Amino acid sequence: MFESLSDRLSGVFDRLTKQGALSDEDVKTALREVRVALLEADVSLAVARDFVAAVQDKATGQSVTKSITPGQQVVKIVHDELVSVLTGDSDPGKLKIDNAPAPILMVGLQGSGKTTTTAKLAKRLTERDGKRVLMASLDVNRPAAMEQLEILGRQIGVDTLPIVKGEDPVAIAKRAKTQASLGGYDVYMLDTAGRLHIDQELIAQAAAVRDAVNPRETLLVVDGLTGQDAVNVATEFDDKIGVSGVVLTRMDGDGRGGAALSMRKVTGKPIRFVGLGEKMDAIETFEAERIAGRILGM
Amino acid sequence: APRRELDDAMLERLEELLIQSDMGVETALRVTANIAEGRMGRKLSVPEIKDLLAGEISRIMEPVARPMPIYAKTPQVVLVVGVNGSGKTTTIGKLASQFREAGKSVVIAAGDTFRAAAVEQLQIWGDRAGVPVMTAPQGTDPASLAYDAMTKAQADGADLLLIDTAGRLQNRQDLMEELSKIVRVIRKKDPDAPHNTLLVLDATTGQNALSQVEIFRNIADVSGLVMTKLDGTARGGVLVALADRFGLPIHAIGVGEQIDDLAPFDPEEFARALTGAEGELA
Numbered sequence: 001m002f003e004s005l006s007d008r009l010s011g012v013f014d015r016l017t018k019q020g021a022l023s024d025e026d027v028k029t030a031l032r033e034v035r036v037a038l039l040e041a042d043v044s045l046a047v048a049r050d051f052v053a054a055v056q057d058k059a060t061g062q063s064v065t066k067s068i069t070p071g072q073q074v075v076k077i078v079h080d081e082l083v084s085v086l087t088g089d090s091d092p093g094k095l096k097i098d099n100a101p102a103p104i105l106m107v108g109l110q111g112s113g114k115t116t117t118t119a120k121l122a123k124r125l126t127e128r129d130g131k132r133v134l135m136a137s138l139d140v141n142r143p144a145a146m147e148q149l150e151i152l153g154r155q156i157g158v159d160t161l162p163i164v165k166g167e168d169p170v171a172i173a174k175r176a177k178t179q180a181s182l183g184g185y186d187v188y189m190l191d192t193a194g195r196l197h198i199d200q201e202l203i204a205q206a207a208a209v210r211d212a213v214n215p216r217e218t219l220l221v222v223d224g225l226t227g228q229d230a231v232n233v234a235t236e237f238d239d240k241i242g243v244s245g246v247v248l249t250r251m252d253g254d255g256r257g258g259a260a261l262s263m264r265k266v267t268g269k270p271i272r273f274v275g276l277g278e279k280m281d282a283i284e285t286f287e288a289e290r291i292a293g294r295i296l297g298m
Numbered sequence: 299a300p301r302r303e304l305d306d307a308m309l310e311r312l313e314e315l316l317i318q319s320d321m322g323v324e325t326a327l328r329v330t331a332n333i334a335e336g337r338m339g340r341k342l343s344v345p346e347i348k349d350l351l352a353g354e355i356s357r358i359m360e361p362v363a364r365p366m367p368i369y370a371k372t373p374q375v376v377l378v379v380g381v382n383g384s385g386k387t388t389t390i391g392k393l394a395s396q397f398r399e400a401g402k403s404v405v406i407a408a409g410d411t412f413r414a415a416a417v418e419q420l421q422i423w424g425d426r427a428g429v430p431v432m433t434a435p436q437g438t439d440p441a442s443l444a445y446d447a448m449t450k451a452q453a454d455g456a457d458l459l460l461i462d463t464a465g466r467l468q469n470r471q472d473l474m475e476e477l478s479k480i481v482r483v484i485r486k487k488d489p490d491a492p493h494n495t496l497l498v499l500d501a502t503t504g505q506n507a508l509s510q511v512e513i514f515r516n517i518a519d520v521s522g523l524v525m526t527k528l529d530g531t532a533r534g535g536v537l538v539a540l541a542d543r544f545g546l547p548i549h550a551i552g553v554g555e556q557i558d559d560l561a562p563f564d565p566e567e568f569a570r571a572l573t574g575a576e577g578e579l580a
């Protein structure tokens with residue numbers, strides 16, 4: 001549906017190379033195309049703007065204007081810069097779940113994929129890392145949310161905290177903690193109800209859960225098809241609850257996934273995993289190269 | 299209010315305001331160009347500029363703001379489709395309640411036979427709305443459930459049959475084929491059905507909504523849109539691009555998780571929210 005950055009730039013530079021040398025003005029034109037490509041990939045405007053400025057510096061430094069394939073050169077600079085931002089400065093290492101029982105808190109907007117991701121991760125931790133995992137649903141809002149997690153638990157052979165109707169999320173979290181300690185679990189995962197980042201009451205409730213269990217990891221689960229709102233969501237969840245990592249779901253779709261860049265830039269937190277389908281195995285670790293190529297339509 | 303000249307810099311800022319609503323670059327450019335026509339160099343106040351912008355957007359949206367049509371034919375079959383987690387099941391609960399209150403007899407079919415507890419979720423919505431829900435065990439062919447639901451709705455003389463479907467990404471050909479099979483089977487019972495096929499879009503979705511509409515429309519003859527989650531900070535600007543490109547009616551918007559949180563689509567209110575909120579321009 002949308003042109004790749006290479007296509008856009010080849011249009012710009014094909015015209016120019018015929019005229020010989022490129023001017024700074026030509027580079028500016030190219031960068032405008034970079035900006036449009038990022039915006040069409042759903043990178044947030046503010047993030048796209050900063051990103052283009054950073055690329056401009058690099059492009060000038062590497063004298064794109066003297067290159068014989070300026071279009072390719074710009075694409076490479078953009079790609080490398082994307083990879084570098086998406087990767088971050090330091091290796092985030094493994095999930096911090098060594099001290100048993102380690103709580104993992106899952107948060108995010110309605111329908112982003114928290115419950116599914118909770119189960120996928122639990123399965124992964126069980127099978128790959130040999131952890132004993134307990135899952136608990138703190139979702140007292142959405143109809144049949146607790147049953148959903150319970151059914152998934154049964155499917156993947158991971159224990160779920162027995163459902164007690166009428167308990168509030170903090171009480172459930174505490175019960176999960178107790179059960180995890182007594183039951184000798186390595187990890188307990190807390191799936192929460194979807195909430196808007198501007199819903200003060202529900203955000204405070206998530207903060208109360210956090211205070212009750214001190215999660216080792218708080219993962220923000222975000223739909224990979226998210227548009228410009230990604231920055232608002234990331235900022236608010238990080239400010240009010242504090243996130244340690246991000247999971248991008250629905251990356252099996254044909255979206256460009258520009259939200260990945262926005263999330264990374266705004267929170268500075270690593271993107272840990274990507275969801276690639278509805279099945280319980282459809283989760284992979286985040287690969288910056290792959291997402292960078294996708295944002296650029298490569 | 300202080301006035302300033304409508305120049306290129308100002309237009310660029312307006313464009314950015316629109317892009318931040320997910321309108322997309324192309325549509326944002328077109329909308330700002332339209333309001334600039336004949337006005338370049340004129341001195342305008344920020345409220346005046348915003349009024350112009352909102353006016354232009356509601357002009358584009360006016361023709362697509364249409365409630366879901368109700369037909370004399372019964373049962374009127376409403377198929378609800380969309381990508382995962384967009385709000386299909388919740389919207390069915392809300393719609394069922396609205397139609398019930400309007401005195402219609404309604405039946406719901408739990409056509410998501412895939413996702414864990416999808417049926418239980420819909421049953422709770424059916425209880426809330428006071429509407430019976432037809433179910434089949436997890437793993438049942440959704441087309442055969444739809445067929446049975448058609449039979450029952452016809453036998454019961456129901457006014458409306460609302461059919462929920464599993465979420466599916468539009469690039470998943472196998473799942474899209476499953477959807478077209480559901481439509482084929484429904485048409486065996488009534489060649490005019492489904493009378494409405496509603497595509498449910500999540501307001502936080504960016505430019506992928508264009509691909510969602512294009513492909514779901516091709517496969518399932520989408521007749522109208524519902525946009526959910528407009529109670530958040532996402533402004534749903536992609537609807538403007540969609541109106542521009544496809545012209546499909548927008549029947550309703552979701553503004554919360556409660557049963558009454560479904561509102562008609564109001565183009566003026568939408569345009570004001572889109573241009574207003576974070577619009578420091580000057």
Ligand SMILES: Nc1nc2c(ncn2[C@@H]2O[C@H](COP(=O)(O)OP(=O)(O)OP(=O)(O)O)[C@@H](O)[C@H]2O)c(=O)[nH]1
Nearest residue numbers: 110111112113114115116194250275276277382383
């Ligand atoms: N295609 C695809 N679908 C996914 C992915 N992750 C989750 N889903 C689907 O998205 C829908 C919503 O997932 P849930 O796990 O229920 O989302 P949630 O965040 O728990 O939703 P709430 O609890 O209502 O806020 C379901 O249909 C899932 O099967 C993914 O990576 N790819």
Ligand SMILES: Nc1nc2c(ncn2[C@@H]2O[C@H](COP(=O)(O)OP(=O)(O)OP(=O)(O)O)[C@@H](O)[C@H]2O)c(=O)[nH]1
Nearest residue numbers: 110111382383384385386387388465527552553554
């Ligand atoms: N804030 C808000 N949340 C909504 C709205 N509509 C639906 N939701 C929530 O979004 C989440 C997903 O809604 P569902 O109705 O389960 O979505 P679905 O499309 O049926 O999902 P799948 O069947 O898994 O594809 C739930 O937590 C709903 O409560 C809305 O208008 N506003």
Ligand SMILES: [K+]
Nearest residue numbers: 528530531532
């Ligand atoms: K909104």
Ligand SMILES: [Mg+2]
Nearest residue numbers: 114115139145
């Ligand atoms: Mg959930």
Ligand SMILES: [Mg+2]
Nearest residue numbers: 386387410416
């Ligand atoms: Mg559903």
